Amino acid sequence: MNVPEPTLRRLPWYLSNLKLLKQRGAAHVSSTQISKDINIDASQIAKDLSFVNISGRTRVGYEVDTLIAALEDFLGFTALHKAFLFGVGSLGGALLRDSGLKHFGLEIVAAFDVKPSLVGTSIEGIPIFHTDELAQRMSQYHVPIGVLTVPIEIAQEITDKMVEGGIKAVWNFTPFRIRVPQDIVVQNTSLYAHLAVMFNRLSTIDRKP
């Protein structure tokens, strides 16, 4: 089911709120309660949760444990999705060291670069191969996801290689707008675009009297 992106972006908010409520000892929760905590309309929350296959009971609400498990499963955080990372620069290396991704369902099993000083080494146990070895490693690992952290000059070229190699989804951290065939998923996460938005908002409040 193709769930609307705004819903998919809000569901992790509910999940983290539920985890917090659980820690505080709550066994049941209503969408009204979640609404108060995170400042989103209760009707919106109920609508979003209707995509997840679980229903609340009148007056009692949702069971916290059940809803947490259902959300984690629905969001894909309980299955491990294998990924290759391309470009072991500053950000790429940082992502290889971020073990948190694994808790949310992403397991980077190998990385690729062309730098002789990197190829053949590993970071946090994740081996770094030469980009030319992609086809060979693909047949070994069968990986659906590619994390793109290369310089912009080669972002498109590496994307093309990924797709040719069988990658089905590209998590694009570069500020470059990559092009892919229609059946390939692209998720753009440009930290720099987010920085630009933040800087602009900051300069706007700075100028207020």
Add this chain to the structure above:
Amino acid sequence: MNVPEPTLRRLPWYLSNLKLLKQRGAAHVSSTQISKDINIDASQIAKDLSFVNISGRTRVGYEVDTLIAALEDFLGFTALHKAFLFGVGSLGGALLRDSGLKHFGLEIVAAFDVKPSLVGTSIEGIPIFHTDELAQRMSQYHVPIGVLTVPIEIAQEITDKMVEGGIKAVWNFTPFRIRVPQDIVVQNTSLYAHLAVMFNRLSTIDRKP
């Protein structure tokens, strides 16, 4: 000027495209050319660029060098914005090691945590202080931005401390929906929400015949 967020998110795409064109030796570029490269309507590009204080000339187009400089300046990438980072866990540590942020205008000058094994140490030359020292360090550094990479249980508490300490903008990497006073800027960058969207899209194409 409060520039629309979609515009602010697209401008870095144009910037990276321009840098690429420059590398390839282009001196002038039209919005039509950029449009072909990155698959966005030329009229949309011209409209977005109208926020930046620069104009193209009929037939000749924009000067590549001038437009790059104007965009970098407009997006806030040329000024260094100082930031504190809160929570030196897996992701926090990774961000401290990502020197790329500096090239886009963000300089993390200090980090805060409560772990005795971390406090007093440093990562890439960035000192790690105890969270209790925030007020003291704030008067020393005068920092407008706080990067939030703490566990969700303390996300709101640390946010409140930041705001109390004088932070004007919070870059929130947690999946928690934090609350702030109206004049505080929040930029949410939840990698996990992006993962959820990608996983869902991936499972949808997997199920296609």
